[in-house]
Amino acid sequence: RAEKAEQEIDALTSELSRAVGLGGRNRRASSASERARQSISKTIKSVVERIAQSDARLGDIFARCIKTGNFCSYQPDPALPIAWELDASEPAEHPTSSSEPTSAHADNPQGSPAVLEVSPFSFAERTAFVGRESERSTIRAAIDRALSGNGSVVMVGGGPGVGKTRLAIEMAESASRVGFRFLVGHCYEGDEPVPFLPFAEILESGLAQAASRDDFRRRMWANAPELAQIAPSLRRVFPDIPQPLELPPAQKRRYLFQSVSEGLANASRTRPYVLILEDLHWADELTLSLLIHLANRVAHLPVVIIGTYRSGYSENNPALVRTLEELIRMGIRPLKLGGLSKDATAQMLLELSQRQDVPDSLVSLIFEESQGYPFFVEEVYRHLIEEGKVFDAAGQFRADVEIDEIDVPENVRLIIGRRLEWLDENEKRALTAAAVIGRNFSFKLLNAICEIDVDGLFTIVEKAQRMGIIVASTKGLARPFIFTHELVRQTLLAGISAPRRQHLHAGVADAIARLYPDAVNERAGDIAHHLIKAGSFVDGDRSIV
The missing domain is CATH 3.40.50 (Rossmann fold)
Structure with missing residues (x-):
């Protein structure tokens, strides 16, 4: 025990000798952490002095509120409250002399609010701006x-x-x-x-x-x-x-x-x-x-x-x-923005992928999904990356990327969901039924599977057109309407349960067979698609498999 105590005394003596200089003065500068602290304190004070040379008022605020010691901290001065205001542009020009004020409150008296500018735009990194020539x-x-x-x-x-x-x-x-x-x-x-x-x-x-x-x-x-x-x-x-x-x-x-x-x-x-x-x-x-x-x-x-x-x-x-x-x-006359072209979408994806060549199949898939809307392009691409669907184990683009029917990025779902809040329950129910039919649909088929009178359904379709949820299709009279975005359709589908989707798919298959008895062979592909989506669904005494 005596030997151990002597070792501890020697260690303490060594530390005290290293920490205390002549006359008992602190000699902490030998510590690496202390040297770093002093260096940071000196740098902060130097920066505040330089700021004061350009803007005396702002320098005074920092000198009062930024404390350096054992810990660096910002402590607001209760005698000098700061009112934050939005700055909607670039900072004001620098003055020609250090005595000239540079902000609207440079000449404020002591105790009046200081106004610091805040950018109205996000500091998040922006994606490349393409198209819109x-x-x-x-x-x-x-x-x-x-x-x-x-x-x-x-x-x-x-x-x-x-x-x-x-x-x-x-x-x-x-x-x-x-x-x-x-x-x-x-x-x-x-x-x-x-x-x-x-x-x-x-x-x-x-x-x-x-x-x-x-x-x-x-x-x-x-x-x-x-x-x-x-x-x-x-x-x-x-x-x-x-x-x-x-x-x-x-x-x-x-x-x-x-x-x-x-x-x-x-x-x-x-x-x-x-x-x-x-x-x-x-x-x-x-x-x-x-x-x-x-x-x-x-x-x-x-x-x-x-x-x-x-x-x-x-x-x-x-x-x-x-x-x-x-x-x-x-x-x-208002400028009405539509989606980017496929070429502009490809350019945007090239920038998002950090200049890697994006396969045309992936460009086409994302373009069809987003219709060239920049926000949707970026969100779908990032979502596919997060799901591990874009790159293989070697870090190369996959050639077989697919998007599930209701695989909608959360941010996109929030944006589209807010838009769909303008619809009442009947309107949502009708458009969800249309979404089950497919990207393109006909009024006749929609009417056959909706429990809504014809006039009411016309009103719903017209409102959806005014809102830009659906537009006129190029598929002809057989399918005169199309969802503006596949993502809108998928968001509607994501809002209902799997059994309800199966029930609606079964109803669509049955309605196609009833409405087009003379063209069953031509529509066999559509009927088969909806039966597969319906799975094994029991409707009363009838089972559709």
Whole structure:
């Protein structure tokens, strides 16, 4: 025991000697972890000092809130709250001198909120942007005209996943490279839409990007009382904004709209703008009315307004229908996006596979499944990879890739499922029966297996056409309807149980035999297909095998 105690004393003596220097001072720098800690602390302090040289206010925030010691941490200063705002564009230009403020709140007094910019777009890595040559050309021409002071409105419609937002982003970023600033405002799904919400986001983003608070005040102050009605958060930054004029409702609205257009004109005097209004199918009537007002006034401003909306949702927003009609009367025809071509889909898959040559069979399979919708292309490809269906053990593309009938990626199912929520139970039941028939189907056969009267079934089919779920087929009168996407059909099938699918398949086989007694041989393949899908199904006293 004495020998063991002596060894422990020697070890402790050695550690204490290494850790303590002359006069008992700490000598921890000899530790590798301590050297790393000191190096990180020094680097952080150096970076904060460099930030302060470019932006004294931001440097002060970091100096107060970033703590270095045994642990590095960020501790918000209770005396300096930060209000996060959306930044809808690139950062403001760097100042020419270190003393010049670079943000709308660079000159805030102590204790007022600091506004830090946040990108409105996802930081996730984007897939390659392919195709859309015609649409890009149209929007690029609008941007070129705006450079010479002739602004315009561009409306972009299409189904979910077709790439409306991506097109708007790409064109806005392209415009920013030739001097434009772009701001984004969104509409959101809700029972009670917030009036002017996308314009409120645009105003808040414009404030965040302004060279200084005084610069924003100088450009917008004449219209500030009305602009603060749209974006009340402006009063938090400018408490001295006067109250708006007391006017009758009709005049008040007109004066408000006029103030917005004047503010836009003032902002665009020194720099052209691209404004993106996202998801207008969820917009309220006042937002759409303001859009019409601006569309009548941007012709002499260096401004391009890009509005995106989902086709097939118009019947749920009559105000959008009226807005589109009014814009068409003004000569503004919406760009209606469809799926990418097969060649563009192949190019997209080439980028997704990191420049590996994708077999034509796989390109065709994914193209047929997605109909060239970029979001669906990417999700189906990634889903097949996750399921181990794309590459063999040697890492080479398989030649025999297949997709199961109800094998729908979860993200795609969520998107399509939200769209199908616009249907009631009878409508879902009828379209599910159509999905069992196949990608193409006839009204006659659908009517034979649905327990819905003819007029009601016509109404359902017409609604599905307006929503873009089904379209006219090229198969002729025998199969006049086709599902827009195979993924929509599969999502409908995935929503019912296996026994119900078997029951419907058995009913389809029986209905084909009854409806086409003189063409049973010609339709033997269809009957056999549905009997195989039905499996062994007992219906009362009858068994179909």
